[in-house]
Amino acid sequence: MAETLKPGSGPLDYGNRLWLKILFVAIFIALYAPIATLIAFSFNTDKRGVVWRGFTWDNYEKAWNNVALQEALLNSLTIAFIATIIATIIGAMAALFLWRFRFPFKPAYEGVMALPIVIPEICMGVSLLLFFIYTGMMGWSVGMPWPLNLINIIIAHVAFCFPFVAVVVRSRLVGFNRQLEEASKDLGASEWQTFWNVILPFMMPGLVAGALLAFTLSLDDFVITFFTSGPETVTFPVKVYSLVRRGVSPEINAASTVLIVITVIATIIAMKLQAPQKTGEG
């Protein structure tokens, strides 16, 4: 007679074991306790923000009225917005190119294109700084009126954002039924009409997901921005960093919470759009 298994001991029932449940909760606490604390203390009435004294919205008001933070946030949003548009266009074009054509050294090209995803940010930051110095752009952009003085940061952000867009759009295109393209041409459409009417609508979820990803990456980037920004151009993360060095205030907690919320919302939308869909099978 074979051994009988205990209920809940099957390979898919591991989640029912007590020690695994405890481990699961512990990991969650380790990951999210700091963020939860940050958000909680953004509502603290205590000035130094170490002891909990009571609930208030004052910190948000103060953060909102802080001119330096305002300016930094506006810079960040402007950079993120422009960089996202450019990165999405370049990324989509790269994805289309890699999907559509066969050419020598294609795998090598694909690998090199995705390099900014894996390269340490610090290296990316230093290399971009050196690039701007050698080309003279570091000094050249300082005197320009806003938002042109942000151009270095925008270029840097496009450089590290577009591979993410390209990867997302490319994986979307893998599911495209080439017969849809052929059907479009067979029905009398030109290459351009086929692109606008058939291929682009199919790419759309990938484009939006890639764009949102690029937006969040650009918005909260610190390292690369720190290296490539001039003295006049401060972004939100860089500003927060400089404020924190003079001590943590609940005001920064409030501002950071806002940034977290924006990022989380954008990421959720991006993931929703990226989820596998049945459309496109024709």
Next chain:
Amino acid sequence: MAEPIIALRNVTKTFPGGVKAVDDVSFDIDQNEFFALLGPSGCGKTTLLRMISGLETPTSGQIIIGGEDMALTPPNKRPTNMVFQSYAVFPHMTVADNVAYGLKVTGVPTEETKRRVAEALDMVKLTHLAARKPDQMSGGQRQRVALARALVKRPKVLLLDEPLSALDAKLRDEMRLELTRLQENVGITFIIVTHDQDEALSMASRIAVMDKGAVQQIATPSELYEQPTSRFIADFIGKVNLINATVVSSTPKKLVCDARGLGRIELPHDGRAAGDIAIAVRPEKLKITDTQPKAAKKISTEGKVRDVAYYGDTSHVVVRCKDDLELSVNVQNDSRVGGSGVERGQKVWIHWAPEDTLVLTE
């Protein structure tokens, strides 16, 4: 006779890597024909269809459509439209938008587009689903969308790539009837690609059988079945008993040969033959009797029943004869009692008329 709607002249397609998918194919397709390209997978039939549509360009040769050489004309400039194997219905458009697409991109006025779309939807009985998206439809309905979308363009030739292969058996029979009816109604040339001989035989007015990139025979369904020109076709179309034979003597009207398991037989035959040949006879032409047939003109042999497969209307009987020759016989089960009337192991006689025998020299 009107000039052919499609004329293929020495069409050849060699793919990069040296594979010859279509090898020097030449034939004509007439106006209003329901023409089938039939062959095993990889025989080049789909490549040939794609060259007619313009999705593939021939390596050499001419493709004349409506009197004009279109071998190098892009697909969007050809008077042909295609129903794809996967249907390729645009997933982000409604049924009506799908059907209107081909008219919109070529600048047909809105009013006319509306009218023609309504007509086309009516033709395939989809008017009530005009506002649906393709993912809410069944395979059969999506195929109708693909049909309407192609027909609304009023092409000179409609191309269908394995149109029934993705449908279940019952729907396939329905669609088969509907396609032939549709072809009669719209009065344009249909070219269908299929690997299914039943489909080709039941729908097409003419069939081109292809193998290894070349056309083996072009004929009407009944000619193809009763007068195949080669062993390949006899074997590919329907079931057949192929028997090796050696020619003893050949005159313009008569052929005498030694056939395996049958001995020396005399067959009516036009033209001369020599050496090793094959004779072929369809299973339904064979008759089974318990005793030796009296008619002297028949070809007959004795054997033992090895297998009986019951199919309801018919039974397929396999009989082993002399020299290990195995013959398949279709027996009509025309009486409710007794079935085919033969049992495994039973000794029987098989006979058939010499004129039902095909002589295949190729």
